[in-house]
Amino acid sequence: xxxxxxxxxxxxxxxxxxxxxxxxxxxxxxxxxxxxxxxxxxxxxxxxxxxxxxxxxxxxxxxxxxxxxxxxxxxxxxxxxxxxxxxxxxxxxxxxxxxxxxxxxxxxxxxxxxxxxxxxxxxxxxxxxxxxxxxxxxxxxxxxxxxxxxxxxxxxxxxxxxxxxxxxxxxxxxxxxxxxxxxxxxxxxxxxxxxxxxxxxxxxxxxxxxxxxxxxxxxxxxxxxxxxxxxxxxxxxxxxxxxxxxxxxxxxxxxxxxxxxxxxxxx
Ligand code: NAI
Ligand code: 15L
Numbered sequence: 001x002x003x004x005x006x007x008x009x010x011x012x013x014x015x016x017x018x019x020x021x022x023x024x025x026x027x028x029x030x031x032x033x034x035x036x037x038x039x040x041x042x043x044x045x046x047x048x049x050x051x052x053x054x055x056x057x058x059x060x061x062x063x064x065x066x067x068x069x070x071x072x073x074x075x076x077x078x079x080x081x082x083x084x085x086x087x088x089x090x091x092x093x094x095x096x097x098x099x100x101x102x103x104x105x106x107x108x109x110x111x112x113x114x115x116x117x118x119x120x121x122x123x124x125x126x127x128x129x130x131x132x133x134x135x136x137x138x139x140x141x142x143x144x145x146x147x148x149x150x151x152x153x154x155x156x157x158x159x160x161x162x163x164x165x166x167x168x169x170x171x172x173x174x175x176x177x178x179x180x181x182x183x184x185x186x187x188x189x190x191x192x193x194x195x196x197x198x199x200x201x202x203x204x205x206x207x208x209x210x211x212x213x214x215x216x217x218x219x220x221x222x223x224x225x226x227x228x229x230x231x232x233x234x235x236x237x238x239x240x241x242x243x244x245x246x247x248x249x250x251x252x253x254x255x256x257x258x259x260x261x262x263x264x265x266x267x
Contacts, residue, residue: 002194003027007065009052009072009094010109012036015166015185016071020045022186023069026193033061034072035086052090062097067193070094070143071109077134077261087139095150103156107192110144110160112178112204113137116255118213120177125215126162126202133255144202151200159192159222162214163205170230173237174256177213180205181228191222198222210234213254 003026010016011032020032024044031046032038041047050057052072062068073087091108098106116133118124132138140162147158164178166185184207192198203219206212208226216224237243244251249259 001026001028003067005029005031005046005065006067006069007031007033007061008069009033010070011047011072012038013071013075015109015163018182019069019071019186019189022182023189026190027067031061031065051086052093053085055093055096058090058093059097059100062094062101062103065101065103068094068098068103068106069109069189070106073109073139074136077136077258080135083135083139087136088142091139091143091146095146095156098156099150099154105157105159105193105198106147107189108143108147108158108160110162110202111137111140112162112164112214113255113258114140114144114162116253116258118254119252120213120254122254123213123215126204126218133253133258134261137255137258148200157198158200159198159219160200160202161188161192161205162202164207164214166205170233170236172256173241173243174250176230176234176237177209177211178256179207179209179228179230179233181207181226184208184226184228187227188222188224191224195222 006027012034033048035051038047048061074083113133114130114137116137117131130141132141144160150156164180165175166180170176170179201219204214204216207228209230250256253259
């Protein structure tokens with residue numbers, strides 16, 4: 001198999017559970033880690049339950065790893081102290097461990113909330129300034145900047161994926177734009193893992209939806225082509241539906257309902 005041992009953090013989470021099944025063919029061993037219980041190890045799996053904020057544990061986690069999929073952490077808005085421990089300290093611990101262990105590449109689950117304060121009338125690319133919509137988004141900005149530093153200083157490659165909304169299907173009108181199917185997520189991860197050189201790349205993780213806010217031109221070298229589309233779910237959101245008003249803050253900004261949480265709220 002192409003890799004000896006892939007470390008997947010956040011393995012007990014929504015995406016972690018999907019990836020656990022789907023990335024098996026890529027490595028002899030998948031090391032699954034989370035702070036929450038992950039269940040029994042299956043063939044070709046190792047399970048390590050630990051807190052990303054625990055530096056010693058994270059350094060041990062990296063032994064004999066040759067690719068990291070860093071999906072662990074707090075995945076929605078929360079108080080700063082919780083986000084600081086899991087996402088800021090946690091991601092720092094991952095990169096220090098990666099550096100010490102000599103791991104060459106990381107795929108980092110960043111988020112669209114790094115740019116949640118752009119408007120839904122904007123069409124943005126990865127070279128435009130970050131505009132996070134809360135402390136969660138700020139923590140993902142930290143992860144993106146940290147990974148760029150480790151690339152510039154040490155040559156450790158990272159693909160940051162600004163995931164849109166990766167769930168079984170869109171559950172609100174905003175997700176018609178942000179929907180990222182599980183199949184497309186796995187395909188983007190495959191491109192991120194197997195493209196020979198990625199340097200430091202930022203890619204928007206989104207399916208081939210009818211409407212788009214995100215221009216992926218600076219990730220074109222990954223060769224990713226989304227195959228799915230939220231169009232398949234258009235019947236759930238007819239034009240006649242009952243949606244937030246055009247002047248509602250959740251309609252104006254790309255971050256949607258995240259604009260109503262956290263210290264960044266402005267009326
Ligand atoms: P999730 O919340 O279901 O999974 C995250 C996992 O991280 C959980 O199992 C949790 O126990 C674990 N975790 C939290 N704090 C931890 C700590 N201190 N130490 C170790 N593990 C810890 O989230 P989901 O949807 O699976 O997302 C996975 C990653 O992708 C997250 O980093 C999230 O921010 C990112 N993402 C997901 C999106 C989506 O649409 N599902 C959109 C944008 C980003
Ligand atoms: C995210 O970053 C979250 O992790 C996920 O739970 C969704 O809220 C997603 O963004 C989204 O914007 O739909």
